[in-house]
Amino acid sequence: MTILASSDPSAGATWPGRVLVVAALVASGLLIVGPALRRRSPAAWWLLLGYPASAFHVARTWRALMAGCGLAVSRRPALTVVSGLVGNGASPPQPRVPRHGFIRPTGAGFELVARLLPGQLPDDFVKAASAMAEDWQVHAVRVTSLRPGVVRIAALYADPLAAPRVPRTRGPVRLLRVVVGTLGTGAPWVIDLRRIPHWLIVGATRSGKSTLIHALVAGLAPQPVxxxxxxxxxxxxxxxxxxxxxALAIDRAQAERLLSALVDLTLARMTVCRTAGVRNIWGLAEKERPVPVVVIVDEIAELFLVAGRHEKDEAHAAGTALIRLAQLGAALGVFLVVAGQRVGSDLGPGVTALRAQFAGRVCHRVADPGTAGMTLGDLNSHALKAAQAITPEQAGTAVLASGDGWERGRSHLVTEADAEAVATAHAHLTPALPELSAALA
Known part of the structure; x- marks a missing residue:
């Protein structure tokens, strides 16, 4: 059998050329349709075009950026370098820069981890975040400590809070879990009362506080609570x-009686759990488990402000009951969402004691720095600065903080009419609690 060899020496080299031509055509096509793709499908545009270009730019300029931000370390003392230059005419050695890992795409940008050099602190990278954002031409860069010696650098190519989208609900809704908006990372903003049972929400007029409560109620109304x-x-x-x-209390006298009734309800549930030998209501059989109760307190200052002896006694009783609910309620199915325009120590010592019981905090734009400090100051100084930077034009934007850290977020726009319609549509799910109704009679 005779094997014929090709006499054309370029035949074996045609396939790389074809691949390059096809790649060039694809790249040209993507560049042409890029603007339209960005408008119609920002996520697809980012993965196909934005991310590869950004990752290449970050990798190419990393060393120069680290040096410009003061995060590079010379390999030799300055005198040794100068001596080498004078004596030998050699180029100075390249400085050491922090090593970074894989540049991973995210839904709203990209992130990478970097290992600190000896003597460096995470705050050194936090201070350089603005320079990184400017160099990478992204909306913002946030640096957080991942573990000792390692930081996570997250970049956002656009502001996810500019026009947050309501995500599609997939699968069954988890009890006491509501998606109320969008986080600054592009992820859904979730309030999960099973995980963080009590929340303090503050904000000035037209800051978005009421909209957040509307979104929370609209998400809880269809649930068996x-x-x-x-x-x-x-x-x-x-x-x-x-x-x-x-039940709804509309003045302080009614609030004091309703809160006392809620404390009694909580103590009764404690007895049930103790008799059954379980530590919380979630350990009870489903048929025996009492309905979860979410208590929404609007304008906390009205509950604590006093103008006379009689009001002082009512305010003290209401505040004490509220603190007891915060201490006991989580395990017994009673959850608190307390909102107000102003929260400060001038309202009385009860406010400070109550604040300590709230693991979840949300701060919109506020009228005085003391309210922001009372809300976030004991959790995270960076969160406090971010909250104080919210402008009147950023209605709905807030800083949320807990023991897990802090994020910027913006609630979905749920109007008063929307909230009222949802509440009315699910009125048949309202459980009867005679012990609470009797307190308001």
């Missing part, structure tokens, strides 16, 4: 949800 309202401004805010509320 009891909603209880305390609105000492005559019920002007929470009466929107009256069709879905098991």
């Amino acid at each position: 009891a909603l209880v309202g305390i609105d000492c401004k005559g019920g002007m805010e929470l009466s929107l949800y009256s069709a879905r509320l098991s």
Whole structure:
């Protein structure tokens, strides 16, 4: 059998050329349709075009950027380098720079981890975040400590809070878990009362505080939970949800009686759990488990401000009951969401003691720095600075913090009409709690 060899020496080299031509055509096509793709599908545009270009740029300029930010370390003392230059005419040795890992794409940008050099601190990278964002031409860069000696650098190519989208709900909704907005990372903003049972929400007028509460109630209304309202401004805010509320107190006297009844309800549940030999209501059989109760308190200052002896006694009793609920309620199915325009120590020592019980904090734009400090100051100084930087034009934007860290977020736009419609549509799910209704009779 005779094997014929090709006489054309370029035949074996045609396939790399074809691959390059095809790659060039694909790249040209992507560049042409890029603007339209970015408008219609930002996520696809980012993965196909934005991310590869950004990753290449970061890898190419990393050493120069680290040197420019003061994060590079010379390999030799300065005199040795100068001596070498004068004596031998050699180029100075390249400085050491922090090593970085794989540049991983995310839904809203990219992130990488970097290992600190000896003597460096995470705050050194935090201070360089603005320079990184400028060099990489992204919206923002955030640096967090991942573990000792390692930082995570997350970059956002655009502001996810500019126009947050309501995500599609997939699968069954978890009890007491509500997606209320979008985080600054592009991830859903989730309030999960099973994980963080009590929340403090503050914000000035038209800052987005009420919108967040609307979103939370709209997410809880379809769930098998009891909603209880305390609105000492005559019920002007929470009466929107009256069709879905098991009880609503509209002044301080009613609030004091309702909170006392809630404490009694909690103690009764404690007895049930102790008899059954379980540590919380979630250890009870489903048929025996009492309904979870979410207590929403609007304008906490109205509950604590006093103008006379009689009001002082009511405020003290209401504050004490609220603190007891915060201490005991999580394991017994009673959860607190307390909101207000202003929260400060001038409202009384009860406010400070109550604040300590709230693991979840949300701070919108506030009218005074003391409220922001009371809300976030004991959790994270960086979160406090971020909250104080919120402008009036950023309605709905807030800083949320807990023991897990802090994030910027923006709640979905849920209007008063939307919240009222959702509450009315699910009025049939309102559980009867006679012990609470009797307190308001």
